Amino acid sequence: MSSTITETHTQHTGADSALKPERSQLGLLRPDHSKSVWISWLTTVDHKKIGVMYGAMALFFLLVGGFEALVIRTQLAIPENDLISAERYNQLFTMHGTTMIFLAVMPLNAAFFNFLVPLQIGARDVAFPRINSFSLWAFVAGALVINFGWLLEALEMFGLFNASGPTAGMNDFVPAMGWFGYAPITGKEFTGAGTDFWIMGLQILGIASLTAAMNFVVTIINMRAPGMKMMRMPVFTWMTLVVSLLIIFAFPAITVALGQLMFDRLFDTSFFATAGGGQPILWQHLFWIFGHPEVYILVLPAMGIVSEVLPAFSRKPLFGYAIVVFSGAVIGFLGFAVWSHHMFTTGLGKVATAAFSLLTMAIAVPTGVKIFNWIGTLWGGRVRFAPPMIFSLGFVWMFMMGGFSGIMHSSAPADAQQQDSYFVIAHFHYVAIGGIFLAVVSGIYFWLPKITGKMWKGNLSTYVAILSTVGLNITFFPMHFLGLLGMPRRTHTYLAGFGWETYNLVCTIGAYILATGIFLLVVDMIRCLRSGEPAGDDPWDARTLEWSTTSPPQVYNFARTPVIHARDAHWEDKYGPESRHTTYEADDGHGIHMPSNSWMPLIASVGFIPLGLGLSLMQAGVPFMGYMAIFGLITIFSAVALWAIEGPGGYHLHPKEATA
Amino acid sequence: MSTAADASAHDAHHNLMVDNKKLFMWLFLGSDCMFFGTLISTHLIYRKLYPEEYDPTHLFSLELTSFSTFILLMSSFLMALAVSAMHKGELKSFRRNVCGVIFFGLIFLGCQVYEFTEFVHEGLTLQSGTFGSTFFLLTGTHGVHVAIGVIWLLCMLFYTQNGKVDAHESAVDAEVAGLYWHFVDIVWIIIFTVIYLIEFIGKTGGAH
Numbered sequence: 001m002s003s004t005i006t007e008t009h010t011q012h013t014g015a016d017s018a019l020k021p022e023r024s025q026l027g028l029l030r031p032d033h034s035k036s037v038w039i040s041w042l043t044t045v046d047h048k049k050i051g052v053m054y055g056a057m058a059l060f061f062l063l064v065g066g067f068e069a070l071v072i073r074t075q076l077a078i079p080e081n082d083l084i085s086a087e088r089y090n091q092l093f094t095m096h097g098t099t100m101i102f103l104a105v106m107p108l109n110a111a112f113f114n115f116l117v118p119l120q121i122g123a124r125d126v127a128f129p130r131i132n133s134f135s136l137w138a139f140v141a142g143a144l145v146i147n148f149g150w151l152l153e154a155l156e157m158f159g160l161f162n163a164s165g166p167t168a169g170m171n172d173f174v175p176a177m178g179w180f181g182y183a184p185i186t187g188k189e190f191t192g193a194g195t196d197f198w199i200m201g202l203q204i205l206g207i208a209s210l211t212a213a214m215n216f217v218v219t220i221i222n223m224r225a226p227g228m229k230m231m232r233m234p235v236f237t238w239m240t241l242v243v244s245l246l247i248i249f250a251f252p253a254i255t256v257a258l259g260q261l262m263f264d265r266l267f268d269t270s271f272f273a274t275a276g277g278g279q280p281i282l283w284q285h286l287f288w289i290f291g292h293p294e295v296y297i298l299v300l301p302a303m304g305i306v307s308e309v310l311p312a313f314s315r316k317p318l319f320g321y322a323i324v325v326f327s328g329a330v331i332g333f334l335g336f337a338v339w340s341h342h343m344f345t346t347g348l349g350k351v352a353t354a355a356f357s358l359l360t361m362a363i364a365v366p367t368g369v370k371i372f373n374w375i376g377t378l379w380g381g382r383v384r385f386a387p388p389m390i391f392s393l394g395f396v397w398m399f400m401m402g403g404f405s406g407i408m409h410s411s412a413p414a415d416a417q418q419q420d421s422y423f424v425i426a427h428f429h430y431v432a433i434g435g436i437f438l439a440v441v442s443g444i445y446f447w448l449p450k451i452t453g454k455m456w457k458g459n460l461s462t463y464v465a466i467l468s469t470v471g472l473n474i475t476f477f478p479m480h481f482l483g484l485l486g487m488p489r490r491t492h493t494y495l496a497g498f499g500w501e502t503y504n505l506v507c508t509i510g511a512y513i514l515a516t517g518i519f520l521l522v523v524d525m526i527r528c529l530r531s532g533e534p535a536g537d538d539p540w541d542a543r544t545l546e547w548s549t550t551s552p553p554q555v556y557n558f559a560r561t562p563v564i565h566a567r568d569a570h571w572e573d574k575y576g577p578e579s580r581h582t583t584y585e586a587d588d589g590h591g592i593h594m595p596s597n598s599w600m601p602l603i604a605s606v607g608f609i610p611l612g613l614g615l616s617l618m619q620a621g622v623p624f625m626g627y628m629a630i631f632g633l634i635t636i637f638s639a640v641a642l643w644a645i646e647g648p649g650g651y652h653l654h655p656k657e658a659t660a
Numbered sequence: 661m662s663t664a665a666d667a668s669a670h671d672a673h674h675n676l677m678v679d680n681k682k683l684f685m686w687l688f689l690g691s692d693c694m695f696f697g698t699l700i701s702t703h704l705i706y707r708k709l710y711p712e713e714y715d716p717t718h719l720f721s722l723e724l725t726s727f728s729t730f731i732l733l734m735s736s737f738l739m740a741l742a743v744s745a746m747h748k749g750e751l752k753s754f755r756r757n758v759c760g761v762i763f764f765g766l767i768f769l770g771c772q773v774y775e776f777t778e779f780v781h782e783g784l785t786l787q788s789g790t791f792g793s794t795f796f797l798l799t800g801t802h803g804v805h806v807a808i809g810v811i812w813l814l815c816m817l818f819y820t821q822n823g824k825v826d827a828h829e830s831a832v833d834a835e836v837a838g839l840y841w842h843f844v845d846i847v848w849i850i851i852f853t854v855i856y857l858i859e860f861i862g863k864t865g866g867a868h
Contacts, residue, residue, distance in 0.1 A: 210691060215684070222683060223680075248690060250694075252691050252692070252694035255695060260702070263786070267786050268787045270792075270793045271793055277706070277710055279706075279709070289698075645819065
């Protein structure tokens with residue numbers, strides 16, 4: 001395909017003119033076609049660039065969260081270890097959980113959503129490109145606010161900062177109350193500025209997720225290419241739709257809960273504070289009404305990835321496509337009805353416990369259906385053990401292990417024994433690492449050639465697969481026994497003589513093996529980026545529409561709008577009958593309308609940093625911080641107003657292949 | 661502008677026959693339902709747990725709140741007129757009606773500010789137990805929604821002042837703003853019922 005493009009502005013002039021930035025309705029130059037790499041990435045509205053940035057940040061935070069986990073495991077390697085203090089240990093497990101869930105897995109999923117969904121449905125971009133850019137930068141702002149405490153800790157360590165004078169009210173800068181922040185430990189009598197950073201950071205991340213989710217629902221419902229009916233969409237796109245709806249309906253609960261907590265801390269209200277009649281149990285309900293759908297927000301994209309990879313490397317269509325899609329939707333729906341299984345030991349009463357127990361068991365049914373369908377896909381297929389396939393197969397196996405212990409939890413009497421023990425840790429790490437992580441790595445191996453246009457080199461992926469799978473089993477399998485032997489989670493050290501020493505040492509060794517695997521993954525990615533051979537458009541002989549674009553895809557994705565005639569459009573193009581081939585709409589001579597880049601989403605998102613930090617530090621009694629929060633709020637409001645006034649803009653591209 | 665609008669109309673296929681912006685707003689309203697649902701249930705749960713904690717019937721002035729409820733309802737009526745005017749392309753009528761909505765919205769906010777000050781003087785504050793906390797957070801959050809709506813409509817007035825607007829896009833924009841305004845109105849009806857009116861069941865009027 002030809003890559004030479006003649007670009008013209010047709011917006012205001014109506015006539016072709018030379019390529020130069022044009023003025024928005026604000027009278028300011030739009031940052032289109034900037035020569036500076038920085039400006040072009042900071043102001044981009046291209047879903048592919050935004051996806052790449054999501055992925056890069058998420059991988060960074062994956063390494064940060066992984067490092068935190070390694071310190072935790074090192075501390076626990078031997079009894080009565082004093083590598084780190086109990087306080088530091090609390091900070092590490094809190095930030096490990098928060099980082100992995102909100103700053104690593106969710107943005108990794110968002111990276112795949114962004115890069116793939118428009119390509120998979122034959123769209124040129126998402127429905128709201130500037131809101132997409134806003135979601136990305138709001139996520140970055142939230143990540144900075146939530147991690148701000150580490151910066152203060154570091155400054156304090158080097159003697160550049162200490163909490164005295166006006167900042168005397170600040171103590172423990174890093175969140176240390178666990179990732180679900182149960183009341184009443186989040187009360188201001190018990191925890192310091194770290195909790196405020198956590199509240200404000202999560203609130204900002206929630207806004208980022210909500211805007212992104214609404215954007216993707218609109219994109220998937222409204223922006224599909226002609227003929228791309230709902231039941232022709234790739235399963236990954238389906239799972240994106242389900243997850244986006246989960247985010248839309250689950251996040252408000254945590255938004256309200258965090259708001260109430262903020263009021264408790266800032267204005268002495270009594271939502272969770274027991275002195276005024278507040279009920280700490282309310283926090284648990286509100287948190288898990290969000291928190292359980294959140295589990296499916298994390299895992300459903302992983303299932304979507306696996307549902308793409310397995311058919312591609314079995315050279316067969318996905319077994320029971322409709323049932324897989326339907327099961328995903330059922331999982332999402334039931335996900336709202338099982339939150340209290342996190343609270344079996346709080347004394348809900350027999351009826352409620354029995355009901356939530358049954359519903360939790362019921363959720364295993366659609367999950368099991370999916371697993372059978374994946375196995376059915378393999379059955380009779382011509383299976384190729386290429387790197388993405390190895391990880392997806394690992395996912396099916398390891399995720400099932402996590403599912404089994406999940407079913408054990410669904411029985412309330414058994415759960416009463418396992419509650420807050422290492423058994424729970426074992427369960428959700430099998431789901432998180434054996435499930436989500438392996439699927440995401442599978443997705444990286446599958447789609448990175450499409451994203452970068454470079455092919456993987458050598459067979460390092462085999463070692464990544466072996467080390468990470470073996471590592472995760474050595475780390476987390478013994479934790480089942482540790483839990484049954486009574487080791488509680490979140491203990492910073494333990495005494496010898498309970499029979500925990502060997503298991504803990506083995507777990508720690510496993511963690512280092514897993515870390516080596518992740519390190520090799522990073523090495524492999526760098527090797528692919530630096531010296532990979534050109535991948536070609538369709539290196540895996542895959543099935544869905546994104547593989548019919550160039551690698552990497554052009555900025556406009558499709559030179560001409562595809563018209564879809566079958567599921568697995570690209571596979572039908574290669575092997576299907578003529579009637580099922582993708583056709584392309586005739587070029588109408590208008591050129592391709594591209595959205596203009598914009599500074600406004602970035603500026604609006606940056607406003608969240610002074611807002612979040614200001615409100616956090618205000619609680620600690622640091623002077624003038626209220627003004628900083630107001631400054632942040634004004635920044636956000638003005639940027640959004642200017643965003644509206646500046647208008648969407650746009651310019652037209654005339655790619656050669658459109659008229660060919 | 662028209663070229664861009666044509667082009668974007670061409671690029672988007674609108675499979676659902678609903679405009680992107682409108683669908684986005686519907687999704688936001690779905691999310692906001694859960695948001696207010698959580699706040700309202702927090703209030704009701706604490707009301708049920710501690711029915712004796714506070715008797716707000718001495719405090720609530722049903723006359724004032726009914727008046728502000730009526731004003732908000734009428735603002736919704738004007739909003740509907742504004743949206744319809746924009747659909748017909750009658751920009752002047754749109755702007756006149758939006759001015760009315762803003763005015764009524766400000767009256768509602770004024771009533772709420774007055775009511776809040778009164779309550780605080782009478783001793784009901786954010787710090788007075790669970791009732792104060794949930795009441796002020798819920799009604800305050802609703803007030804913030806109204807205030808955001810007023811700012812939004814002021815922006816629309818500003819945006820349409822030069823009289824040059826794209827017919828289709830502006831009709832959609834007006835409709836989206838209308839959806840938001842009506843939603844905030846409906847939420848107030850629920851709040852008025854479950855926060856204010858319910859308290860008077862089996863009791864004889866307020867002290868005012």
